Amino acid sequence: MARDHTHQVKEVARIAGVSVRTLHHYDEIGLLVPSSRTRAGHRSYTTDDLLRLQQILIRRELGMPLREIKRSLDDPAFDWRIALQRQRTQLAERAERTASMLRAVDAALAALPTEGETMKEMTPAQITDLFDGFDPSRHDAETHQRWGDADAYRESARRTSGYTRADWDRYKAEAHDIMSAAAQLLQAGAPTDGDEARAVAERHRLLIDRWFFPCSPVLHTGLADLYEGDVRFGQNLDTYGQGLATWLAAAIRANAGG
Amino acid sequence: MARDHTHQVKEVARIAGVSVRTLHHYDEIGLLVPSSRTRAGHRSYTTDDLLRLQQILIRRELGMPLREIKRSLDDPAFDWRIALQRQRTQLAERAERTASMLRAVDAALAALPTEGETMKEMTPAQITDLFDGFDPSRHDAETHQRWGDADAYRESARRTSGYTRADWDRYKAEAHDIMSAAAQLLQAGAPTDGDEARAVAERHRLLIDRWFFPCSPVLHTGLADLYEGDVRFGQNLDTYGQGLATWLAAAIRANAGG
DNA sequence: GCTTGCCCCTCACGCGACGTGAGGCCGTAG
DNA sequence: CTACGGCCTCACGTCGCGTGAGGGGCAAGC
Numbered sequence: 001m002a003r004d005h006t007h008q009v010k011e012v013a014r015i016a017g018v019s020v021r022t023l024h025h026y027d028e029i030g031l032l033v034p035s036s037r038t039r040a041g042h043r044s045y046t047t048d049d050l051l052r053l054q055q056i057l058i059r060r061e062l063g064m065p066l067r068e069i070k071r072s073l074d075d076p077a078f079d080w081r082i083a084l085q086r087q088r089t090q091l092a093e094r095a096e097r098t099a100s101m102l103r104a105v106d107a108a109l110a111a112l113p114t115e116g117e118t119m120k121e122m123t124p125a126q127i128t129d130l131f132d133g134f135d136p137s138r139h140d141a142e143t144h145q146r147w148g149d150a151d152a153y154r155e156s157a158r159r160t161s162g163y164t165r166a167d168w169d170r171y172k173a174e175a176h177d178i179m180s181a182a183a184q185l186l187q188a189g190a191p192t193d194g195d196e197a198r199a200v201a202e203r204h205r206l207l208i209d210r211w212f213f214p215c216s217p218v219l220h221t222g223l224a225d226l227y228e229g230d231v232r233f234g235q236n237l238d239t240y241g242q243g244l245a246t247w248l249a250a251a252i253r254a255n256a257g258g
Numbered sequence: 259m260a261r262d263h264t265h266q267v268k269e270v271a272r273i274a275g276v277s278v279r280t281l282h283h284y285d286e287i288g289l290l291v292p293s294s295r296t297r298a299g300h301r302s303y304t305t306d307d308l309l310r311l312q313q314i315l316i317r318r319e320l321g322m323p324l325r326e327i328k329r330s331l332d333d334p335a336f337d338w339r340i341a342l343q344r345q346r347t348q349l350a351e352r353a354e355r356t357a358s359m360l361r362a363v364d365a366a367l368a369a370l371p372t373e374g375e376t377m378k379e380m381t382p383a384q385i386t387d388l389f390d391g392f393d394p395s396r397h398d399a400e401t402h403q404r405w406g407d408a409d410a411y412r413e414s415a416r417r418t419s420g421y422t423r424a425d426w427d428r429y430k431a432e433a434h435d436i437m438s439a440a441a442q443l444l445q446a447g448a449p450t451d452g453d454e455a456r457a458v459a460e461r462h463r464l465l466i467d468r469w470f471f472p473c474s475p476v477l478h479t480g481l482a483d484l485y486e487g488d489v490r491f492g493q494n495l496d497t498y499g500q501g502l503a504t505w506l507a508a509a510i511r512a513n514a515g516g
Numbered sequence: 517g518c519t520t521g522c523c524c525c526t527c528a529c530g531c532g533a534c535g536t537g538a539g540g541c542c543g544t545a546g
Numbered sequence: 547c548t549a550c551g552g553c554c555t556c557a558c559g560t561c562g563c564g565t566g567a568g569g570g571g572c573a574a575g576c
Binding site: 084088101 | 315346357367470484
């Protein structure tokens with residue numbers, strides 16, 4: 001229990017996954033001053049020092065500048081609520097940016113010349129689509145105004161809701177195609193880890209991704225569980241063929257795992 | 259149609275959401291040299307330049323150093339489609355990471371002592387608890403594979419598959435509770451943006467989050483669309499009551515938006 | 517014609533969070 | 547006694563810009 005053994009720099013660096021120079025730096029700026037030194041002047045880190053380092057690294061990962069980290073750790077009257085809320089808004093902005101960039105990537109993919117065709121000129125609207133989400137002032141409108149105000153919400157709602165009847169019809173058609181393909185494969189006895197099954201799973205993933213939310217392969221497996229587990233949904237999916245939900249879920253996992 | 263209009267720096271900066279200085283910098287280091295200059299020496303960006311800029315910004319956001327970006331973009335073997343598709347998945351992963359960090363911060367905020375009354379100084383132990391849900395090892399699995407490797411991976415693997423029969427029964431019971439509650443509210447004519455509806459939506463979000471995948475409120479709205487849009491699912495959900503899918507979707511959006 | 521703005525230009529220094537040597541001390545092992 | 551690995555302290559380099567300073571171009575209004 002009494003692990004009051006002290007560590008020297010290289011050990012600490014290895015344990016924490018940072019460089020020795022970083023520890024020197026943190027010492028220089030007073031962010032992490034080792035509790036003691038050996039007579040030879042070598043830095044000697046205690047377990048408490050390691051805990052402090054852990055806190056430092058967590059905050060650094062959150063994007064907090066070192067100066068702020070120092071204050072937050074040294075000042076007992078530090079206002080955590082404000083700090084955390086600021087981190088929250090920063091993270092929320094980052095999330096928005098990432099999501100918007102995904103849309104931008106999609107826009108760029110859509111603008112790609114199809115099969116050897118030459119690139120067409122783009123309309124201004126297409127160009128702005130390319131950079132949708134890159135402009136900080138846009139989500140300033142969203143975040144600063146509490147997310148819920150009319151304009152900003154509608155802008156974001158373009159993805160999160162408000163599909164038209166025609167949109168739904170298109171979605172249903174696309175979904176139907178994929179489900180039919182899956183049902184055919186299932187009936188033909190195709191293995192869930194085969195190339196065809198993976199292709200179907202990937203099509204399904206991209207469908208979700210385009211229509212609803214960023215759907216990485218990993219998240220897709222979670223969705224597969226949801227499909228498979230939710231009997232209500234499974235029963236209906238199975239109208240396409242006995243056990244289709246299970247089959248598709250397995251294919252999705254194979255697609256993500258390989 | 260022939261939109262071969264060129265843009266000057268400030269326009270490009272505004273569109274792309276970067277500073278003019280940044281564009282100057284990219285010009286200096288040869289990363290993005292505008293195709294032409296006016297006789298006055300002003301930079302003049304074409305649509306192709308904008309496309310290149312988009313690539314630059316995406317890669318930058320993904321943490322690629324500018325020097326590498328330049329090399330990869332100048333490489334004659336560069337394939338737009340492959341690059342864009344790879345970026346799609348990387349962005350999706352990043353979105354997941356950001357979402358999980360957001361939830362960790364939210365959890366920390368929720369764990370804060372309520373209202374300045376008893377808001378004395380926090381003990382180091384309390385602070386540690388605050389960040390309990392925020393173990394960097396999880397994210398590092400993706401970034402540099404530092405701290406934890408096996409454990410973190412297993413944690414995530416456990417989530418993505420392999421539920422037992424008993425697990426499913428428990429899930430179904432929990433889901434049934436929530437759906438019943440929602441059906442009751444719907445029948446009682448409760449508004450979708452009321453406190454009760456939001457509570458149900460939040461319970462649903464946490465259900466998904468615990469059982470299937472990290473489910474932020476924003477992603478939850480996407481799932482709501484999926485619920486609402488997927489007639490097959492909607493029909494079944496509606497066995498709980500007429501129009502339940504639509505009602506729940508609206509409640510979810512209200513819960514995310516407010 | 518001249519000023520007023522607004523946009524543009526080129527230096528050029530500053531900054532945060534380290535990286536990267538240079539040059540030297542400490543202690544143990546051969 | 548020397549080699550070696552780990553530690554130390556300067557101190558300058560790097561990356562991706564921010565932030566002025568000092569000045570030109572050009573259309574609009576006085």
